[in-house]
Amino acid sequence: xxxxxxxxxxxxxxxxxxxxxxxxxxxxxxxxxxxxxxxxxxxxxxxxxxxxxxxxxxxxxxxxxxxxxxxxxxxxxxxxxxxxxxxxxxxxxxxxxxxxxxxxxxxxxxxxxxxxxx
Numbered sequence: 001x002x003x004x005x006x007x008x009x010x011x012x013x014x015x016x017x018x019x020x021x022x023x024x025x026x027x028x029x030x031x032x033x034x035x036x037x038x039x040x041x042x043x044x045x046x047x048x049x050x051x052x053x054x055x056x057x058x059x060x061x062x063x064x065x066x067x068x069x070x071x072x073x074x075x076x077x078x079x080x081x082x083x084x085x086x087x088x089x090x091x092x093x094x095x096x097x098x099x100x101x102x103x104x105x106x107x108x109x110x111x112x113x114x115x116x117x118x
Contacts, residue, residue, distance in 0.1 A: 044079070048072070
């Protein structure tokens with residue numbers, strides 16, 4: 001099989017994986033939609049796994065190992081950055097809610113004092 005055809009087959013496999021992930025009955029299996037981080041992860045795997053297999057089919061040598069190592073280290077780094085960003089967003093959202101609650105309680109307290117003075 002020519003290398004061009006191998007690339008085409010890998011692309012078709014990636015497309016089929018994406019479609020499967022898109023129309024998979026996540027709500028039935030999980031009881032809810034697939035979380036965004038899970039969808040991101042599966043989407044990356046739909047690309048990276050066929051590409052990794054393609055590289056291994058082309059030959060196992062030092063260059064292929066370095067390319068695969070770089071690919072998967074970059075994927076891991078980006079995955080950790082994404083999880084970290086979502087965690088930071090969650091923390092910031094909670095801090096903002098706490099600040100808003102504190103402001104509302106201050107307003108309620110000051111309103112209560114002004115009505116009790118009369």
